[in-house]
Amino acid sequence: MLELVEMKGSIVLAADDPAALACFYGCLLGVEPQQGLSASHWRVTWPAGGFLEIYAPSSSRPQPRQLGRLALCLQRHADGGASTQVLHSWIGQATAQGASLLTPPRQEPFGVEAWLLDPEGNRLLLLVQA
Structure with missing residues (x-):
């Protein structure tokens, strides 16, 4: 073994x-x-x-783009009421780098989140916890 x-x-x-x-x-x-x-x-x-x-995948084994249930999640922490402001700033940074917003920010029991697509169309969750 x-x-x-x-x-x-x-x-x-x-x-x-x-x-x-x-x-x-x-x-x-x-x-x-x-x-x-x-x-x-x-x-x-x-x-x-x-x-x-x-x-970059091999041309003999291509990986087609596709949406699925798997996504990357990046997380930050913020002080109390600053969570939404931190998330909006982070979204601005992501979209300036080529991401696109899928759903606007929303408050959840665990923090404030927004779903995006990265520049190649992969799902990305940005989460800011208080």
Whole structure:
């Protein structure tokens, strides 16, 4: 039996333009994207650990764009009544980088949230908790 010394996890995201999508997520997370294992592979440090691995799929195994139930969720915390203001600012940052707003911000019991599409059409939830 193979003994695992250390296990790591990453999130993998196919992209038509990996460098541009890495810049988008790097901007929202406040980190510098890193070149990965090739010119078509980029990494963005993920807040919970590991990386968001962004790559161009092989032409022999394409990954078509599609909406589904899986989405990336980025979270921030804010002081009391500032949650909505923080979210609006974050949405502005995301849309300036090429995202589009799917649903306007709304208050939920766990915080204020908004659903967007990133520049390549992947679902993205921005959540600000008080």
